[in-house]
Amino acid sequence: MSTIKIGIITVSDRASAGVYEDVSGKAIINTLNDYLISDWDDVYKIVPDEQDIIEKAIINMADNEKCCLIVTTGGTGPAKRGVTPEATEAVCDRMIPGFGELMRVESLKYVPTAILSRQTAGLRGSSLIINLPGKPKSIRECLDAVFPAVPYCIDLMDGPFLKCDENVIKPFRPKKK
Template sequence: ESTIKELVDKEGCCLVVTTGGTGPAKRDVTPEATEAVCDRMMPGFGELMRQESLKYVPTAILSRQTAGLRGSSLIINLPGKPKAIRQCLDAVFPAVPYCIDLMDGPYLECDESVIKPFRPKSK
């Protein structure tokens, strides 16, 4: 919890990504730590990550990934297993640069050969 606050409040990170601690075990408290420091929650991130993970494992319903906003920062909790991290990050990351744009954060550029961000077309 204090590390997330430090990254956002002191270091000025516009994006904080955590991995692990999102399951049902007693030691899995990452979502609670995230919720404790966020001003607003972004439930669509967790919903999409679980939906994506369900394509691979039926136990995805046990995962409690979440995301939220603190100031001008987006905080995303990913699962702990490397393969699941990649699957979930690939699913949600296209929305991340636009989310940061909407919070007046820095303009994030991506290597579109790796992942293509989605930004609505300007008028």
Template sequence: MHNSSAKIGIVTVSDRASAGVYDDLSGKAIIATLNDYLSCSWQPEYRLIPDEQPLIEQTLRELADIQGCCLIVTTGGTGPAKRDVTPEATEAVCDRMMPGFGELMRSESLKYVPTAILSRQTAGLRGSCLIINLPGKPKAIRQCLDAVFPAVPYCIDLMDGPYLTCNENIIVPFRPKS
């Protein structure tokens, strides 16, 4: 399926940012990173919501099922605090989990901070959509995406999603030689 513009959901999960206490730098960092990576046409579906599990689940379902996003990237709500429920919401809406994403992101983040082991971020599949949880800090977002994104276009290929092309001087997607 080669549609004209891939839809990608960007979901910032933050009580304080959604209340206007501070600017959502994390969501902006994801959009900037995807703009760096992708050479194909794509359209962000951006949402900024509080740390409420039913609302996170509803937002993920809406982006996957109604908006038709091939990829949803969340930021925030992956730590051990009581309000951090993004991984639970992700697992609740996914058909199958993709634990390799969380494993790789944590091992990448551990090169920078010992507290990376406190991150519970994960990834999963809902229908033909890949959902990836990222940490909340903008710098960590880029580190984690740099680590996992080379596998993302092929994952989307395998789910019959749009063919994502990348700026290969920045990030090289891995697709097996057929």
């Protein structure tokens, strides 16, 4: 069996230009390393807040790199250049709005501005794409909330079996009869 591939896309004009280090993408990698026992490799990219570039990065990770999961960070707020949800919706076959709904509910426990967030999730082929906020603390809070559903979603798409450290995160999988 080949190693599982997970895509991480940081959407940031400044990080893509080298103005500052990408801490958000690294926060996703660190969180997934905490969660997953399965061997996995990241397919990592930093892109500017340009819808066509974001779309191309997602398409490449889903169609060519065969990532079962693609996690984006950044570009989900109301700023004019925040277009990650639009890019995600443009390339997905189907949307799964429950991910964004749960992330906003979780974030509201910490900040009242969570209602401004436009995170979403969708499916492209055999890939699950999840949009996360840009702050590392918020990334972990949101992933802690939604990740229990991720392995089963990937199972349903005939993707690889994601084995988790259940002392850190407990995935939900229905009991087999």
